[in-house]
Amino acid sequence: MSTEQNHQEPDPQDPGSEDAAELRPDEAAQPDAQSATTEVEQLTVDLANAKDQVLRTHAEMQNLRRRMERDVENAHKYALEKFVGELLPVVDNLERSIQAMADVGDEFKAVSDGIELTLKSFQDVLDRFKVATVNPGGEVFNPDLHQAMSMLEVPDAKPNTVIDVFQKGYTLNGRLIRPAMVVVAKSVANNTSET
Structure with a gap:
């Protein structure tokens, strides 16, 4: 017997044939191509979502940084607000004292001058601190x-x-x-x- 007779061609219609898949490459490749296309589309959507999320996070971080800078600036600018508010009655009382001394006359001129100098130095300090x-x-x-x-x-x-x-x-x-x-x-x- 010749070797050609022992070697038979596999039948592409025979489901038991081992080489059946190799004989129909177009049918076997279609599901893989479709799943690869679907996977590429899904990855593209995921990439777009990730880029959007990164941009949003970056914008939020910039807004947070600006807000913190503004809060720090306001803290420096207005840190003395409560302290100044507590000192204002002292300024009011010094001004009232000067008015009262004007009504008394020249007997207390030295005291009146001292109160005026005190008030002036107090107002200079307030001016330096933007009050x-x-x-x-x-x-x-x-x-x-x-x-x-x-x-x-x-x-x-x-x-x-x-x-x-x-x-x-x-x-x-x-x-x-x-x-x-x-x-x-x-x-x-x-x-x-x-x-």
Whole structure:
């Protein structure tokens, strides 16, 4: 017997044939190509999601950094706010003392001068630390800086104008610490009656 007779070609239709898959490469490759395409699409979506997440995280970190820088800046700017608020009554009392000494006369001139110098040095320190006085006499009433204690009809004054200041206000770096307590002019009511 020849060797050609013993070697038989495998039948591609025979399911028991070992080489059946090798004979149909187009059928076997299609499921692999589809799954590879699906896997590539899924990986592309995952990559896009990961990039988006990284960008969002980066933006959040930048916002957090800016917020922290602003908070630190505000902490430095306004750290003295409570302390200054506690010292303002001392300034008020020094100013009242000077006014009281003016009414007494020249007997206490040395004491009055000493109080004025003390007040001046106190105000210089406040100026150095960016504490500004709000003394709105004659200005238009501003509810952001002034607190109206009463309103009076004053024929000579424009309505909504500060005509008297009970207590000065103060700001620290532009932020209000204490509003100025004021008296505001209101328009004079017409008391004319028809006869």
